[in-house]
Amino acid sequence: MSDPLDRRDELERTLELAAAEACAYLTGVGSDLVQPPGSAELLAGVGGELPRHGEGAPAAITELARLAREAATRSGGPRFFHFVTGGATPAALAADWLTSTLDQNVVAWVSSPLGTRLEQVAIDWLRQLFRLPEEFDGVLVTGGTMANFTCLAAAREWCAERAGFSGAEDGLAGSPQIPVLTSGYVHASAMKSLALLGIGRANVRRLARDARGRLDLGALADGLASLDGGPAIVIANAGEVNAGDFDPIDQMADLAERYGAWLHVDGAFGLFARVSPRSQALAAGSERASSVSADGHKWLNVPYDCGFAFIRDDRWRRGSFTEQADYLPPLDSPRPVFSYQAPESSRRARALAVWATLRAYGAEGYRAMVERHLDVAAHLASRVDAEPAFELLAEAPLNIVCFRWRPPGVPEEELDALNTQLGEALLEDGRVFAGTTMFEGRVAFRPAIANWQTREGDVDVLVDVLTELGERLLEGRPVESLEGP
Numbered sequence: 001m002s003d004p005l006d007r008r009d010e011l012e013r014t015l016e017l018a019a020a021e022a023c024a025y026l027t028g029v030g031s032d033l034v035q036p037p038g039s040a041e042l043l044a045g046v047g048g049e050l051p052r053h054g055e056g057a058p059a060a061i062t063e064l065a066r067l068a069r070e071a072a073t074r075s076g077g078p079r080f081f082h083f084v085t086g087g088a089t090p091a092a093l094a095a096d097w098l099t100s101t102l103d104q105n106v107v108a109w110v111s112s113p114l115g116t117r118l119e120q121v122a123i124d125w126l127r128q129l130f131r132l133p134e135e136f137d138g139v140l141v142t143g144g145t146m147a148n149f150t151c152l153a154a155a156r157e158w159c160a161e162r163a164g165f166s167g168a169e170d171g172l173a174g175s176p177q178i179p180v181l182t183s184g185y186v187h188a189s190a191m192k193s194l195a196l197l198g199i200g201r202a203n204v205r206r207l208a209r210d211a212r213g214r215l216d217l218g219a220l221a222d223g224l225a226s227l228d229g230g231p232a233i234v235i236a237n238a239g240e241v242n243a244g245d246f247d248p249i250d251q252m253a254d255l256a257e258r259y260g261a262w263l264h265v266d267g268a269f270g271l272f273a274r275v276s277p278r279s280q281a282l283a284a285g286s287e288r289a290s291s292v293s294a295d296g297h298k299w300l301n302v303p304y305d306c307g308f309a310f311i312r313d314d315r316w317r318r319g320s321f322t323e324q325a326d327y328l329p330p331l332d333s334p335r336p337v338f339s340y341q342a343p344e345s346s347r348r349a350r351a352l353a354v355w356a357t358l359r360a361y362g363a364e365g366y367r368a369m370v371e372r373h374l375d376v377a378a379h380l381a382s383r384v385d386a387e388p389a390f391e392l393l394a395e396a397p398l399n400i401v402c403f404r405w406r407p408p409g410v411p412e413e414e415l416d417a418l419n420t421q422l423g424e425a426l427l428e429d430g431r432v433f434a435g436t437t438m439f440e441g442r443v444a445f446r447p448a449i450a451n452w453q454t455r456e457g458d459v460d461v462l463v464d465v466l467t468e469l470g471e472r473l474l475e476g477r478p479v480e481s482l483e484g485p
């Protein structure tokens with residue numbers, strides 16, 4: 001029989017199997033190829049007809065572990081520099097196992113006092129870690145996108161009230177537009193959030209003064225002045241994804257105060273600059289915002305998925321997210337109801353991993369990790385700068401290094417195509433992963449360092465592998481293209 005109830009004696013054996021496989025996987029995660037060769041073919045063969053009779057848990061988990069060994073992207077390892085990707089600290093990972101074991105539903109206190117209390121503590125510890133004032137409180141969500149969404153939903157309700165309506169109650173049809181002003185650094189997920197909130201992507205004014213997207217502060221002042229005291233949302237970007245640069249948050253806070261706008265800071269990874277005295281000035285002014293968002297599964301190194309939304313004024317924490325039904329707690333429940341502050345209703349106990357990693361390593365542990373990453377990024381920037389075949393394209397103030405391959409003798413107009421090819425070759429090779437982007441109109445690499453295990457030697461591998469693959473690419477090129485047409 002394959003009824004799970006009839007197979008419940010498999011439980012212990014299956015968990016032991018999973019633990020053994022997890023340990024083996026994690027032992028190799030630093031030295032295995034980031035993407036094992038042949039994984040696409042292997043994965044294409046998975047699927048087919050739904051099994052009629054199950055084979056039981058040990059067989060299913062054994063098969064899953066084989067697929068993991070042969071096809072999992074080692075993105076939790078120290079040589080994955082694509083996107084902005086963290087790993088999972090041992091404390092966070094073990095807590096995440098227990099999260100699934102306990103299977104708490106953190107709708108409200110009544111469904112999980114443990115999950116609710118640890119979420120309160122986790123949010124408060126994060127607030128302290130990021131040196132945000134005590135008025136800030138918040139909620140855990142699935143990531144930076146939902147953290148932006150949650151904060152911008154509060155901003156929408158704040159703007160709507162000042163314009164005489166409620167977005168959550170009345171909807172936005174027929175209402176005045178809510179102006180959104182930001183720099184060219186605005187993240188794609190903030191745009192997605194504004195689309196979901198009915199504010200609309202096309203309604204965002206990106207006030208950039210150059211091709212990089214840096215804020216035109218004068219245009220922001222003029223834009224806010226032209227609203228004649230009407231409400232607006234200003235989005236400041238703490239950590240932009242191409243080079244880890246920051247908007248001038250303090251100056252934006254001055255303008256938001258002067259003209260009465262809601263200032264939201266998207267600090268998905270950049271908020272972690274505040275964890276070290278060496279980098280905290282970059283994100284100065286975040287403490288003056290109305291809302292601040294950040295990611296847990298990036299630099300905090302807890303497993304997917306985790307983000308946090310901080311909102312300063314308690315009045316705006318719930319607006320769009322309350323829900324009423326006879327079986328749910330009343331809105332004025334004396335106990336916390338996190339589902340009234342978040343997009344999700346049933347909610348995973350994400351707080352357990354956050355709590356455990358902060359309990360295990362503390363503020364000083366996170367400071368040490370962030371400072372190591374600052375050093376690793378600086379080391380990578382100086383190596384790239386010293387190599388004649390590479391060109392550093394921007395200063396690296398935080399944990400992202402933006403550069404391109406520029407072998408001597410290759411004309412400028414061929415560099416974009418070459419860097420694109422080199423980027424593809426790097427992913428194909430699999431020893432180390434980094435992605436490409438467009439920086440000031442040029443194809444560039446933008447490795448981001450956010451994994452707790454990453455050390456200097458790992459970024460040396462990146463430079464060495466790029467050099468080796470680049471030389472191979474040049475060897476394969478027809479000679480006439482080297483000399484021009």
Ligand SMILES: *Cc1c(COP(=O)(O)O)cnc(C)c1O
Pocket residue numbers: 084142143144145146148187189190238239240241266267268269295307
């Ligand atoms: C990654 C990122 C986000 C989105 O976060 P997800 O966790 O991917 O949803 C938002 N803003 C910035 C600046 C980011 O780097």
